[in-house]
Amino acid sequence: MPLSFDIATVPFSRYGSFLTISYLKAAGSRPAGIYLRTVRGGDLTAGAAFRIELLEKQIPVAYQVQATPTHLRLESAGGSVDLCICNATTVRWKTDGVGLRLTLEGGDYDYAMQLADDRWEVNSFLNEVRFMAKCLQGALSVDAPWNRTRCTHVALQFEPDESGCAEFTIEEYRTVWQEFPLSTTFEQDVEQVAAEFQHWLAGTLQxxxxxxxxxxxxxxxxxxxxxxPKGGYLTRPAMYMSKNWMTNIWSWDxxxxxxxxxxxNPELAWDQFMIFFDRQDESGLLPDFMNDKYALWNCNKPPxxxxxxxxxxxxxxxxxxxxxxxxxxxxxxxxxxxxxxxxxxxxxxxxxxxxxxxxxxxxxxxxxxxxxxxxxxxxxxxxxxxxxxxxxxxxxxxxxxxxxxxxxxxxxxxxxxxxxxxxxxxxxxxxxxxxxxxxxxxxxxxxxxxxxxxxxxxxxxxxxxxxxxxxxxxxxxxxxxxxxxxxxxxxxxxxxxxxxxxxxxxxxxxxxxxxxxxxxxxxxxxxxxxxxxxxxxxxxxxxxxxxxxxxxxxxxxxxxxxxxxxxxxxxxx
Missing domain, CATH: 1.50.10.10 (Glycosyltransferase)
Structure with a gap:
């Protein structure tokens, strides 16, 4: 039996990615639910991106979540959605018998722009990234009302075609989107991610x-x-403490x-050990914690x-x-x-x-x-x-x-x-x-x-x-x-x-x-x-x-x- 876990406590993500899917409790105007998130920016800024809803006849329905290390299934009475994070920046989705809606709201200056019949760009200022939604099968419609300088919300809605299926990708990027034609099926992507995890598991201490x-x-x-991945303030690949909310690395963790x-994995181990020394102050002090955006210097950790x-x-x-x-x-x-x-x-x-x-x-x-x-x-x-x-x-x-x-x-x-x-x-x-x-x-x-x-x-x-x-x-x-x-x-x-x-x-x-x-x-x-x-x-x-x-x-x-x-x-x- 493959490992399964509850994403209310353990987020669904993959090696080398800032993307994660997890359950978030209600907070302020944000409703409780399952969200596609990016953990860029550390625990003070990284938050929710898209709330995930399954639709039957355009109406949101309850669903159950089944999570394994490489594959996530959202299942309602009328159908299911399968997804995997097929590479560091891309989530691939496949629906059967249901539609799906992804809703982004709450960020100043957020907007959505149609770039092609099958493609929309969503610019999320709160998360400091852009997302490209690309429909591969079925239909994509977007609700993004404009109010002065921003969209009040952005709702991406994917509906199945006559066969009852829809397929699409959501890609995260910072500056310019570059298209890489998909040469694999959804199932092949799942198999590839599974092989990557099994390779890691085989090398794990036992x-x-x-x-x-x-x-x-x-x-x-x-x-x-x-x-x-390395990038921004991170000089090397970094193992965050968590992809829940402790989305930093601390200088003893x-x-x-x-x-x-x-x-x-000695090279990756050395990266983990040395990454704080790469940002060492000239006095010798190490920062308390770091993420891809900044470091905190108000305190430190023991030597x-x-x-x-x-x-x-x-x-x-x-x-x-x-x-x-x-x-x-x-x-x-x-x-x-x-x-x-x-x-x-x-x-x-x-x-x-x-x-x-x-x-x-x-x-x-x-x-x-x-x-x-x-x-x-x-x-x-x-x-x-x-x-x-x-x-x-x-x-x-x-x-x-x-x-x-x-x-x-x-x-x-x-x-x-x-x-x-x-x-x-x-x-x-x-x-x-x-x-x-x-x-x-x-x-x-x-x-x-x-x-x-x-x-x-x-x-x-x-x-x-x-x-x-x-x-x-x-x-x-x-x-x-x-x-x-x-x-x-x-x-x-x-x-x-x-x-x-x-x-x-x-x-x-x-x-x-x-x-x-x-x-x-x-x-x-x-x-x-x-x-x-x-x-x-x-x-x-x-x-x-x-x-x-x-x-x-x-x-x-x-x-x-x-x-x-x-x-x-x-x-x-």
């Missing part, structure tokens, strides 16, 4: 008998379909997607890039001297940025100015205003220094290597001196160094440098992670202690389980020699993701998927954990 699991196939589809690709690079180098010989020369200076500038620009009290311990800078936006360590010194940041920088030391040695810069080793050792010593007091780790207020409240999992992330820690520190970290009354929830690691007064089931970083944290902690536990605990946590997370979907985060107690349920970093982490730590016998198929 684990023994789990190779045919629905979880693996769903994760593969989400990662495949969320790739958008991209690391997990790169990790999941490094063994099967997990050294940890990521070391992880990938351990698993792939593809990363050679050319790649190391490419990344060395950008990674060095990113590392120095933290010491140069995020250490206001000049104590050698960098800080987070806002929760968003840590990736843990509203964690309880950020519940009061002010800069925070947190042990996880030091741990990341220790590994970043190690990565730079190894690279420097491989590219013939031994003096640089010594300097990075010394900085890493000094940062580790300061981390222990600074945060380890009275038998526990605590985050501190920068400047005053007063301990901060809450019982957040973030202070346990130094487990990623477990092989460098004193025995008592490592024991405290492992004991807390293993405690089912604190962090080891039924489905993985809760981000706020289950016994904390600040715990919230859907509190974002105050309780729910997050995939990136699972990956960091499982990897750290393995390095600490705690493979059984790492495997237990990994198995719990993977079973939950198989049952609840690849959500942005999860209720720690119930396993319910929260917020966006088609997230790529969750898919990537699921695939890595299943591949490395979950046995085929323990994973649900």
């Amino acid at each position: 684990a023994g008998n789990c190779a045919s699991s629905k979880g693996r196939e769903l994760a593969a589809y989400i990662t495949w379909s969320c790739i958008v 991209h690391c997990f997607n790169a990790m999941a690709l490094i063994q099967s 997990i890039h050294g940890w990521t690079l070391l992880w990938m180098m351990e698993r792939s010989n593809w990363i050679g001297e050319r790649q190391l020369l490419e990344v060395y200076e950008p990674l060095a500038r990113w590392t120095r940025w933290w010491f140069n620009y995020r250490d206001d009290d000049r104590d050698g311990v960098p800080q987070y100015n806002h929760g968003n800078d840590s990736g843990w936006d509203n964690s309880t360590i950020f519940q009061e205003r002010g800069a925070v010194e947190s042990p996880d940041l030091c741990a990341y920088l220790v590994l970043q220094c190690e990565a730079l030391m190894r690279i420097a040695e491989r590219i013939g810069r031994p003096h640089d290597g010594t300097a990075w080793r010394n900085l890493g050792e000094r940062t580790l010593a300061l981390m222990l001196e600074h945060f380890w007091h009275n038998g526990e780790m605590r985050a501190l207020r920068s400047g005053s160094h007063e301990p901060l409240g809450g019982d957040s999992l973030i202070v346990y992330l130094p487990i990623i440098v477990a092989d460098r820690l004193p025995a008592d520190v490592k024991e405290w970290l492992v004991t807390g992670l293993a405690d089912s009354c604190k962090f080891l929830a039924p489905h993985g690691f809760a981000t706020e202690s289950l016994s904390s007064a600040a715990y919230e089931p859907d509190g974002y970083w105050r309780g729910p389980i997050w995939a990136p944290v699972m990956m960091l902690l499982v990897d750290g536990l393995v390095r600490a020699g705690e493979r059984d605990l790492a495997q237990t946590a990994a198995e719990r997370f993977c079973r939950m993701a198989e049952q609840s979907g690849m959500a942005e985060n999860f209720n720690a107690r119930t396993g319910e998927g929260l917020r966006d349920r088609a997230f790529t970093w969750t898919s990537s982490v699921y695939l890595m954990l299943v591949h490395e730590y979950v046995t085929s016998a323990s994973s649900a198929s």
Whole structure:
């Protein structure tokens, strides 16, 4: 049985395309329904394009949606519409027994213009693109009332011919439309897209008998379909976090997607890893997020890039001297940025100015205003220094290597001196160094440098992670202690389980020699993701998927954990 999914939670799209079809809730004047969308412009601007309606005798009728990775069917009592996204910019449609209407409205200066008997151009200012509607079979009529400077709406209506069928394409473009005559049938296009997805699926990480699991196939589809092409602000093909509404890439999310690709698709993995360094500020800062239109610089994300690079180098010989020369200076500038620009009290311990800078936006360590010194940041920088030391040695810069080793050792010593007091780790207020409240999992992330820690520190970290009354929830690691007064089931970083944290902690536990605990946590997370979907985060107690349920970093982490730590016998198929 091919994978099927609900487009109310998982959009229908394909590799290399900004086009997607998904269900949108009612918002303002927009009615609820199934929409053909473009995700250009990021999550602040990308929105609905055409609302999709099936027609019987010119009247809209209810329909059901059947979605697979390569084919979408809309079916009513009187007929059906089949469609596929046959290339990066084109949706191909075929109706049987019903008509179809696509309605665009809401954008200033939108208009429609007939260019030929079978062809209309629709200019969507809101989405900053144009669409070409071309009728291949049946009839196309357009309702586009003009009001001063725009069409109040544009409704494209396709009706079947005497055989009961209609066929047409909708193409997205920015400037000039170029016609490419169709040389294939609809069915051949579906077969070609299916072959492309199967090729991706065959290269997706797998684990023994789990190779045919629905979880693996769903994760593969989400990662495949969320790739958008380079262009505009994007210097390389980019795996968006989702094609629901998180239609950007963030500067730590991209690391997990790169990790999941490094063994099967190393060039694309390297593109994911390097894309933020292509837009690096001269100070060394990386933007918080990017899309095809712009980047946001108001905050940033934690420096997990050294940890990521070391992880990938351990698993792939593809990363050679050319790649190391490419990344060395950008990674060095990113590392120095933290010491140069995020250490206001000049104590050698960098800080987070806002929760968003840590990736843990509203964690309880950020519940009061002010800069925070947190042990996880030091741990990341220790590994970043190690990565730079190894690279420097491989590219013939031994003096640089010594300097990075010394900085890493000094940062580790300061981390222990600074945060380890009275038998526990605590985050501190920068400047005053007063301990901060809450019982957040973030202070346990130094487990990623477990092989460098004193025995008592490592024991405290492992004991807390293993405690089912604190962090080891039924489905993985809760981000706020289950016994904390600040715990919230859907509190974002105050309780729910997050995939990136699972990956960091499982990897750290393995390095600490705690493979059984790492495997237990990994198995719990993977079973939950198989049952609840690849959500942005999860209720720690119930396993319910929260917020966006088609997230790529969750898919990537699921695939890595299943591949490395979950046995085929323990994973649900």
